[in-house]
Amino acid sequence: MASTEQPDPPTQDGLPPGDSGPAPPREALIITAVKFLQNPKVRQSPLATRKAFLEKKGLTDEEVELAIQRSGSTEEVLALSAVGPPHPLHASQLVPVVHSPAGYRWRDYGALTIIMVGIAFGFHQLYKKYILPLIMGSREDKKHLQRMESNIAAMSGTLTQTVSQLQQTLLTVQELLIQQQQKIQELSKEQTSAETSSSTNRILDNQTIGELKQEIVSLKGLLLS
Template structure:
C-alpha cells in the first residue's frame, strides 16, 4: 500500500515526452491501444507515466481538432470574387476575340494573295495564248498574201498567154485567108442576070440550105471564140467534160427526147456550166433554146445539124485534151474536113460591072471549091481524132498516119553476144 502512491507520485518527464511522441507517431496510431500500452510498459514506463503520456496525447489532438472561428461574412467578400472572375473572363474573351480577328485577317490576306497569284498566272497564260494565236494569225495572213500575189501573177500570166494566143489565132486566120486567096482561081466573066428572070430551082434551094448551114456554123465558131477568150482554161475544161456528155448522147441518139433536154437546175449544170461565160450563147449556137427551167434542142428534124454537133463534140474533146485551148480551131478544122461548105471562103473584090448575081459563075465557083477540097482530102492523110480511132484502125489492119514503124532488130554487139557459145556449167562435187 505504501509503494503505490510513491509509484504514482514520481513521474519522469522525459519518459512521458517519449511516450507522447510514440503515441503521436502516425504508424503507431493505427495499432490497437493494448499493444501500444504493452510496448510502453516494455520500455520501462510506469503506469503513471503511461497515463500522463496518454493524457497529453489526447490534449494535443483536441487542440489540433478544435475548429477555427468562422470568418465574418460581408457583401464585399461575395462581390469581390465575382467581380474578379468577371474581369478575368472579360479579358480572356477580348484576347480570344483579338486572336480570332488576327487569324481571320491573316487567312483573308493569304486567300487574297493566293487569288492574286492565281489570277496573275491565269492572265499570264491567257496573254501567252493570245500572243501565240496572234503570231499564228500573222503567219496565216502572210501566207494568204503570198498566195494572193501568186494568184495575181498567175492570172496576169494567163491573161498575157490568152492575148498572145488570140494574136496568134488572128495571124493564123489572116495567113489562112491569104493562102486561100492565092489558091483561088480567077472567076470567068459574068453576065448580069436578074433574079426575076430566073425561077427558083432546086439548086437555089440547096444554096439557101447551105447559106443557113454556113450561118449556123459561123455563129457556133464565134461563140466558141468568145468562150475561149473570156474564160479560164480550167473552167473551159470542166465545162467541156459535161458538154461532151450532153452532145455525144445527142449525136448518137438524136431521136431520144430525154437527150434533147438539159435541166438547168442540175448540180453539174450549176457548178460547171454556169461559171462558163457565154455558155448560153454557146448552147444556142448548137441548137438549144431556153424552155422554162430547161434547155431543149430544136434541130432534131434537121440531119445537117448533126455535123455542127459533131464539130462541137470535137472542139470540146480537144479542149479537154489541151487544157481548155483550141476550141474554135478544132471545130473549124472538123468542119473544113467534114463540111467544107460551112466555112466561108474569102471573097475577092469584084468589078463594079459584076455587081449583079450570076448563077453560072456561082455554080462554077461551087464546083471549083469542091474540087480543091477533094484534092486537099486526097493529098493530105486523115489523122485520127482520138486514141479510140487509132485503136479501131489498128484492129481493122489499117495503117495509122503519123506513126513510124520501128524495125525489131538487135544491134551488132547484142547479136554477137547472143551468137557466142555458152560456157559449160561447172561440175558439181556431189555429182561425181
C-alpha cells in the first residue's frame, strides 16, 4: 500500500509556528510549499487544511498566498473564501486519505476470477486431451497385456496337456509295436519249425516210398523166379 505521508516544508529556525513577522518572503520555503501544494495526494485535501498546515510549519500568510498562487490553487482559495472561514483541524486530519473506488476493486476481482476460470478451463482441456488419454491408454495396455498373459497361460496349459497326451499315445504305440514284433517273432519261429517238420516228413516219406519200391521189386523177382 502506498504511503500517505505528505512532505513537510521546512520551518525557519528561530521562528515559532504561525509567526507572521514583517520579514521578507523566503524563496526556498515558498518553492518547497509550492511542490507540497502540487502533490496530487495533497490536492485531494481541502485548501483551508493545506493553508493551516503550511502556517503551522512556520510560513507567513504572505508566503502561503504566494505558494498558493504559484501552485495554481487561487481559484480554490476564492471558492473556499466565499463559503466562510474554515474550521480549525487537528494535525492528524491534515493527511489526505486516498480511498480506492469500490468499482475498481470489483473490476479487479472480476478480472482475477476470469483469469482463474480461464486457467482452470485450460487445465481441464489439457487433462482431457492429453493426460487422460495417456492414463486410459496405459490402463488399456495393461488390460491388453493381462489378457495376453492369460491367453498365453491358457495356451501353455493346453499345450502341456496335449504334449502329455501325445507322450502317452506314443508309449501306447510303442508297446503295441513291441507286442507286434513279439508276435511276428513267434510266428516266424512257428513257421520255421513247421517248415522244418514238413521237410523232415518229406524225407521220411521219400525213404518209405523207396523202401516200398525195393520190396515190390524183390517180390516181383521172387514171383518171376
